[in-house]
Amino acid sequence: MASFSQLFLTFLRIGLLSFGGPAAQIALLHREIVEERGWLTERQYLQALSFCMLLPGPEAMQLATWVGWRLRGMPGGLIAGGLFVLPGALVIAVLALAYSSYGARPEVAGLMLGVKATVIALVAQALLKLGRKVLTRPGALIIALTAFAALYVLHLPFPLVIACAALLGWLSRPATPAPEVAPLPAPATERLWVWPLWVTLWFAPMVVAGLAGHTLLYDIGMLFSKLAIFSFGGAYAVLAWLAQEAVSARGWLEPAQMADALGLAETTPGPLILVTQFVGMITGFAAGGWPMAVAAGAMVLWVTFIPCFLWIFAFAPHLERLLARPRLQAALEAITAAVLGVIANLALWFALHVLFGETWQPALGPLAPELPVPTSLRPLALALTLLAAVLLGPLRRSVPLTLALTAATSYAVSLY
Numbered sequence: 001m002a003s004f005s006q007l008f009l010t011f012l013r014i015g016l017l018s019f020g021g022p023a024a025q026i027a028l029l030h031r032e033i034v035e036e037r038g039w040l041t042e043r044q045y046l047q048a049l050s051f052c053m054l055l056p057g058p059e060a061m062q063l064a065t066w067v068g069w070r071l072r073g074m075p076g077g078l079i080a081g082g083l084f085v086l087p088g089a090l091v092i093a094v095l096a097l098a099y100s101s102y103g104a105r106p107e108v109a110g111l112m113l114g115v116k117a118t119v120i121a122l123v124a125q126a127l128l129k130l131g132r133k134v135l136t137r138p139g140a141l142i143i144a145l146t147a148f149a150a151l152y153v154l155h156l157p158f159p160l161v162i163a164c165a166a167l168l169g170w171l172s173r174p175a176t177p178a179p180e181v182a183p184l185p186a187p188a189t190e191r192l193w194v195w196p197l198w199v200t201l202w203f204a205p206m207v208v209a210g211l212a213g214h215t216l217l218y219d220i221g222m223l224f225s226k227l228a229i230f231s232f233g234g235a236y237a238v239l240a241w242l243a244q245e246a247v248s249a250r251g252w253l254e255p256a257q258m259a260d261a262l263g264l265a266e267t268t269p270g271p272l273i274l275v276t277q278f279v280g281m282i283t284g285f286a287a288g289g290w291p292m293a294v295a296a297g298a299m300v301l302w303v304t305f306i307p308c309f310l311w312i313f314a315f316a317p318h319l320e321r322l323l324a325r326p327r328l329q330a331a332l333e334a335i336t337a338a339v340l341g342v343i344a345n346l347a348l349w350f351a352l353h354v355l356f357g358e359t360w361q362p363a364l365g366p367l368a369p370e371l372p373v374p375t376s377l378r379p380l381a382l383a384l385t386l387l388a389a390v391l392l393g394p395l396r397r398s399v400p401l402t403l404a405l406t407a408a409t410s411y412a413v414s415l416y
Helices: 004-017 021-036 042-054 059-102 106-134 142-153 158-172 190-212 216-230 234-249 255-265 272-323 326-354 379-392 399-414
Strands: none
Touching: 004 021, 004 059, 021 042, 021 059, 042 059, 042 190, 042 234, 042 272, 042 326, 059 142, 059 255, 059 272, 106 234, 106 255, 106 326, 106 379, 106 399, 142 158, 142 326, 158 216, 158 234, 158 326, 190 216, 190 272, 216 234, 216 272, 234 255, 255 272, 326 379, 379 399
């Protein structure tokens, strides 16, 4: 059994080293928790990973929270999950404030073009990796193409697309009785108070903001709370909806700023979903300077990660029982296939706004695909994207190194 001091030091180390996205973070957790310390068995770790993939939100952060909960109960879960997020959140806060103050300078724009080009390659890489896993299942390609068309051509809301995919998967598998599995032990008081406590904590800042008349903070809290509920499939999937809401629907950010947000989030430790904190802080800065940026970032962090603790503390005792439900597994498989289409939509959206200076939408009734204006192609952006694709793909260079090389190249070219 790990002591609280051992748990604290271990997850502080993990939080500082968790670069590279969910796959790298899950591998790091496995090495630290299973291989080096033996706090969990291989079977326990893999079961917990499958469980976290059923939940909305960042699976690596929730896996860390589950490990802490399994070892030391709710306090252990708070330590593990909190330390997994905190280092990256502090770095993102500094980057967002710096970007808000200096992002319009020409030299910063030169750097960020390389970052945005790398984002295109990163999202395309994530799409290919997921496609190799998902397209082996019957009907997965149809679900993925339908989800892509629903978002790109019809502009349907992201939650509706995910909900329809889940329902389709649920109905495709016959109901069978779940086996009787005893839940993992948890204190009776914890089981009784977990929902009221964490739901109250979740919505308290929004209630305070609403009563105080801070409309923007309230709107930010509500939007990112919805995102926390429907964020199946990882950060890349959620970003398509976030771009739809923050850029197209609400006008909080420009498309280029959204691409910058993801690129800078790739350079930090912690879950990639911290890109939402960056978006919130840029929005807050535009409305009220540094104080509002800090308040908006804090609101986003709160409503993004408090639900993660709720899901783990509420459902972790029932892990094996949940994993044994065939219809739940089928719903998850359908959601994963839809996420493939969602990420394809995100990749196309980023590519259009980074590689081309102008886009247009033809008038085709309910169909409104966004198309590029060919004459507005940016050759430098295209060259940087190809450079990033080669570095990340055949040459297998790390994300931080690729970002540094593409940013340095774009900056050097911008000087001439």
